[in-house]
Amino acid sequence: MTIDAKSASAQTLEICNTAPVIPVLLVESADTAAALGQALVAGGLPVLEVTLRTKAALDVIAAMAEVEGGIVGAGTLLTAQDVKNAKAAGAKFGVSPGATDALIDACEVEGLPLLAGAATATEAMRLLERGYTTQKFFPAEAAGGAKALGSLASPLPQITFCPTGGVSPDNAASYLKLPNVVCVGGSWVAPKDAVAAGDWGRITDLARTACKSLGGAV
Template identity: 70%
Template sequence: MPIKKRSAETREICARAPIIPVLVVHDVAHARPLAEALIKGGLPVLEVTLRTPAALEAIAEMAQVEGGIVGAGTLITPQDVSRAMAAGARFGVSPGSTDALLDAAEAAGLPMLPGAATATEAMRLLARGYDMLKFFPAEASGGAPALKSLAAPLPQIRFCPTGGVNPDNAGSYLSLPNVACAGGSWVAPDDLVKTGDWDRITALARAASVLPRAA
């Protein structure tokens, strides 16, 4: 499948909700109820980062929850792509991009949200066929003003800013015409996950799910 068509699939995934929860799962037992709580709250697209030994099993558990679209984050190597897909990931997210990583994702047919922090990185990905990108690390890279400055010269590209996005600044990102959604971890804080306070997580998700986006 052409890369542009895969990138269009990623755009469709990002259009599902204004916020994609960025999840670091330490205990597989939390995976299913966490996914259920977030989906119930209106956030169906979930990114499980490959930062813990439990991540792949968590993806496998979450992939079975009805109504959800589970992806794998922090993809770095071609091996990460194959392991994530074997676990049931339906899309991949990377902090940056290398030819080896993108080659592997393209060969496997995995829709990707590749990371870019500069105009040059974004242009290189656009030339390859990617027009839905992750802007990372968002706050450290200039935040909403930096993304706003990219809109005029690169109107073809939509972004999902991640990294330092929180309830206080999410609105400034989502108001930009080149932002499709944003990634954030605040909807599933570690303390609530550890105590199994799924109702509170659902409430946080519900609040995030109605954040307004640019038309």
């Protein structure tokens, strides 16, 4: 089932509105996927971005797609084949560091809502020209941080952003207070050592803390 840009942006915005933080997950083994997803959902963060940067990523997406209450997406989409693989694995949305016409076309053909990345006003305008009003600001800190992103709000009020890349508990609130930010993406809620140790309680606590401390900043 195909999707157009307007519907894609609306669906992506609805997903981004679910919680103040989207966990950005780099998972090495599908064996931990379900437990990790359950821990994050239990902490109030149901939107799960699994980056396609490990050999297990597609299996992880498939496992997390079965987690009750979870909304799993595929990050680091780069090619049309990535899109097809992610959709087949059960991804409900896609995320990319940037955007090309080929990638956007593939997502629309596959019916996969895309949170496409932009780092400059020109890139944001190109996505807007294609009809994408919900975008990812990446790499957020390296591209100028909250100050840079906030400066886009006045000339480009049509665009809502999810900043990722260097976002942490220390600066997340500064992004979420901006009028053009709906949520942030970050990896701090699922630290590698906690995942490796199977410390799901710690991850749930981190997710719960993020919801509690940042929910009011949205």
